[in-house]
Amino acid sequence: MTDFTDVLENPDSNTKKSGPLKQYVTFLVDDRSYGVDINLVREIKQWTPTTTLPNQPHYTRGVLNLRGTIVPVHDLRTRFGGALTEATEVHVVVIVWIGSKTVGILVDAVSDIISVPTDDIRPVPSGQSLGDMSSLSGLVNTENGMVALLDLNTLFPVEEDEL
Template identity: 75%
Template sequence: MTEVNDQTDPFGADGEEAQSAAARYKQYVTFMVGDRAYGVDIVQVREIKQWSPTTGLPNQPHYTRGVLNLRGTIVPVHDLRARFGGALTEATETHVVVIVWIGDQTVGVLVDAVSDIVTVSVDDIRPVPDSSPEADVSSISGLVNTEDHMVALLDLVNLFGTQRDFAA
């Protein structure tokens, strides 16, 4: 995975140029679930950790694997494969949990592998096509082509909501 150095400007600009470039480009952490590539805005990613067993809780959504203790913070872990209608992932030590912020809540997302960090122009982000009236694409904020594959950019708020939403 590519490291991001917060001390350098990835766009090679300074001052107003840097702000303008930052407005035109976004960075996404990309990861795989099966043969599908997904991305999350790098600003939402807190860390990436190796899979470890979770503690299951009753009355959770079918895609919630349980919770884990992340340095004193209790973090719900959601299985992205199951969230998109597949079976629960047979998690092994090669799987990873992407720890993200959704609003003010920390959440873990179980994926097969993290791929890369990609920088894309906002002009290159394409809308999700309207394929049918029954299709719910609200959890995908856009699509972008990379050298290797097409990446579906996730809208985590629409995909998982927040714990307050589950309680409501």
Template identity: 40%
Template sequence: MSRQLITFQIGEQILGVDIMAIREIRAWSPATPLPNVPPHVRGVVNLRGIVLPVLDLSHRLGWGMTDPSARHVIIVVRIGEQLQGLIVDAVNDIVTVPDDGMQPLPDIGETPAAQFLEGLATIDQRLILVLALERLIDSTMALPDAA
């Protein structure tokens, strides 16, 4: 069975997440910082009465901190039972990946981003990095403690 992805950009990279995980796409609004959270957690925003954690996806993937501006977007996704916001540069489109369109990551060793990726999809000669959302949150929930 084919699956649909919402694609978006971080820098020149095109990434995708399963469309069923998307709850909404909203314009950038500054997040209220929280103390003692990992650096990729930019803070929280109020989403119609719900406190929404906002993750800097670029930083989480090891690609550097995002300097958010009005052109950035927050993609609200459901990971498990919790809503999370992901800061991205821009949302592109919806694509359909056929059954045989997903490929595993090549064995390139341990890279920060690889642990958060489910695989690769090629659509119209574009390579899309498909995120494994549940992996983003696993270590997000653990607050840093004494090192």
């Protein structure tokens, strides 16, 4: 695995001081940057082949064994309307909490951890044909370009059992 473990250990590398800070793990899909609240990230693991499930959405790549529990893996590229990722061992699965469930998200690579003042989070413009915008919770401009913050609950809704 690559240098992102190093990044994880030094989460303050991008700190700007203005207002309350939130930290996001950012990752790349097709050179586009996405971010997820760091509190929701459980771990990051290298891609391993999954066991496919019958009759699931195209983006659901199947399930993997995470230390004895079965965790579904979704393909972020496919979810945003792209093709299936031809996953190899350089691809990365970000294991996140969605509600009470543990879910894996297949991305190309993890890039950074950023600290963002909440004031700097811009709303997603509506009415634009940029794809499924409701699955984004905000946009942030960083030195390395724009990061789209993911709303995981909308992106990969989980059934909170029998509520």
